[in-house]
Amino acid sequence: MTELRNFVGGRFVDGGAAFDDINPVDGSLVATVHEASAELVDSAVRAARRAVDGVWGRCPAAERVRLLRRIADLIDERFDDLLAAEVADTGKPAPLAAELDITRAAANFRAAADIVAAAGLDSFLTDKALNYAIRKPVGVVAVIVPWNLPLLLLTWKVAPALASGNAVVVKPSEETPATATLLAEIIAAAGVPDGVYNVVHGFGPGSAGESLTRHPGIDAVTFTGESRTGATIMRAVADRVRPVSFELGGKNAAIVFDDADLGEAIDGLARSTFTNTGQICLCTERIYVQRGVFDEVVAGLAERARSLRFGRPDDPATTTGPLISQQHKEKVLSYYDIAEREGATLVAGGGVPDLDAGLAKGSWIQPALWTGLDNGSRIMREEIFGPVAAIAPFDTEEEAVKLANDSDYGLASAVWTTNLERGHRVAGAMNVGMSWLNTWYLRDLRSPFGGNKLSGIGREGGAHSLHFYSETTNVCVKL
Numbered sequence: 001m002t003e004l005r006n007f008v009g010g011r012f013v014d015g016g017a018a019f020d021d022i023n024p025v026d027g028s029l030v031a032t033v034h035e036a037s038a039e040l041v042d043s044a045v046r047a048a049r050r051a052v053d054g055v056w057g058r059c060p061a062a063e064r065v066r067l068l069r070r071i072a073d074l075i076d077e078r079f080d081d082l083l084a085a086e087v088a089d090t091g092k093p094a095p096l097a098a099e100l101d102i103t104r105a106a107a108n109f110r111a112a113a114d115i116v117a118a119a120g121l122d123s124f125l126t127d128k129a130l131n132y133a134i135r136k137p138v139g140v141v142a143v144i145v146p147w148n149l150p151l152l153l154l155t156w157k158v159a160p161a162l163a164s165g166n167a168v169v170v171k172p173s174e175e176t177p178a179t180a181t182l183l184a185e186i187i188a189a190a191g192v193p194d195g196v197y198n199v200v201h202g203f204g205p206g207s208a209g210e211s212l213t214r215h216p217g218i219d220a221v222t223f224t225g226e227s228r229t230g231a232t233i234m235r236a237v238a239d240r241v242r243p244v245s246f247e248l249g250g251k252n253a254a255i256v257f258d259d260a261d262l263g264e265a266i267d268g269l270a271r272s273t274f275t276n277t278g279q280i281c282l283c284t285e286r287i288y289v290q291r292g293v294f295d296e297v298v299a300g301l302a303e304r305a306r307s308l309r310f311g312r313p314d315d316p317a318t319t320t321g322p323l324i325s326q327q328h329k330e331k332v333l334s335y336y337d338i339a340e341r342e343g344a345t346l347v348a349g350g351g352v353p354d355l356d357a358g359l360a361k362g363s364w365i366q367p368a369l370w371t372g373l374d375n376g377s378r379i380m381r382e383e384i385f386g387p388v389a390a391i392a393p394f395d396t397e398e399e400a401v402k403l404a405n406d407s408d409y410g411l412a413s414a415v416w417t418t419n420l421e422r423g424h425r426v427a428g429a430m431n432v433g434m435s436w437l438n439t440w441y442l443r444d445l446r447s448p449f450g451g452n453k454l455s456g457i458g459r460e461g462g463a464h465s466l467h468f469y470s471e472t473t474n475v476c477v478k479l
């Protein structure tokens with residue numbers, strides 16, 4: 001049986017208590033995980049502090065860039081190990097994890113290396129003074145991430161944090177602890193000094209997550225997860241006024257105009273609703289369709305929902321994996337009941353698939369597509385985080401923009417139209433961090449990523465990451 005240990009000061013260490021890492025495909029045990037006590041979290045923060053105060057703090061940017069590129073190469077070399085670990089933890093189809101998760105992990109390190117290698121300084125020269133800003137690491141950064149894209153979201157934060165000269169203490173999700181642990185081996189093998197990358201395993205409240213965010217030695221917190229958890233973390237760091245970067249929940253809208261290429265739009269909607277069983281923060285859960293093409297879009301998407309194939313991750317016929325856990329399945333199913341109570345019309349799915357006995361203990365769920373709900377319904381307002389969407393008609397562009405923006409969240413949106421003038425206008429009017437036009441989840445890692453309102457605080461990506469993971473000292477020289 002595999003055991004997953006904490007990684008502190010360059011060494012794998014046991015924790016006091018242990019918990020199970022469960023495969024959501026069939027409920028089997030993947031690994032036993034050592035939970036970090038408050039004392040071990042303290043050791044990790046101290047190890048990180050020693051690293052930034054010591055050899056890592058003196059490491060020139062060019063050497064950090066070289067190490068980051070080496071980490072990316074080692075991720076490529078250990079691709080199969082990382083893939084197997086991610087698939088066992090999440091149950092997602094192996095081709096999806098290969099393309100989406102592991103490939104992006106290496107790309108995250110390369111992108112962060114490129115950005116730091118090319119970064120200049122702000123300087124302003126007048127006849128009176130020269131001002132220039134020196135960029136310095138923030139120090140010890142707590143990195144807390146969720147289970148839906150474990151290695152992708154972890155490396156999205158760790159790479160720019162290390163590129164900027166910080167040390168990190170990482171708390172992966174209790175549901176998906178494996179790849180963060182493997183990454184420790186890779187980072188050590190690349191030659192990164194001890195204490196720069198630390199991993200503490202455990203849960204949130206009353207466990208490693210809370211110990212980490214409350215620790216006085218943490219200089220900043222970067223967090224991806226639920227909006228409610230973000231609020232708790234803000235309170236934990238408020239007295240010490242520590243900076244936070246939050247990538248939180250979403251209730252993302254898509255708008256389909258009647259002049260859209262409907263084949264492409266339905267393909268795009270199917271991807272944005274069902275990819276990773278709907279467990280991507282950017283997934284679409286609200287779809288507004290211009291009335292003239294409403295029936296066609298609903299029928300097309302319903303057909304795509306019915307064509308999903310559930311199965312083991314290594315079966316080439318599998319399109320769709322399970323939800324992450326039984327607990328999450330209960331939550332998503334509770335929304336299937338809420339939709340019924342709110343008077344929705346179910347146009348596809350809405351239950352639990354009938355699978356062979358070997359998968360009976362997995363967290364499997366059918367997708368659900370609903371019509372007949374208005375923007376005030378809970379289904380239209382609350383993040384469900386499953387393979388679901390509520391579809392509603394609209395008549396005018398103005399109405400579509402209003403409906404899409406009528407949300408407590410503001411993470412992402414997708415607009416489908418062949419009228420590019422309108423496309424730019426509507427995409428720009430979305431009150432979200434990422435607005436796609438005639439596509440979804442097409443990413444350039446240099447572009448800003450983050451959300452408005454309940455969806456987050458700040459942006460990461462490219463120069464935005466450098467800003468968060470650095471402090472600046474402005475030097476003013478009188479001339």
Ligand code: NAD
Nearest residue numbers: 145146147172173203204209210225226229247248249281
């Ligand atoms: P979660 O908030 O329950 O947990 C995320 C992480 O925070 C886990 O590691 C967890 O152990 C830890 N945690 C929980 N409570 C904590 C506390 N009190 N103190 C410190 N740490 C704590 O989220 P989840 O269920 O793992 O992930 C799903 C959520 O993540 C969804 O809301 C989704 O939209 C969001 N998400 C957002 C983005 C984005 O970029 N905006 C990306 C992916 C996921």
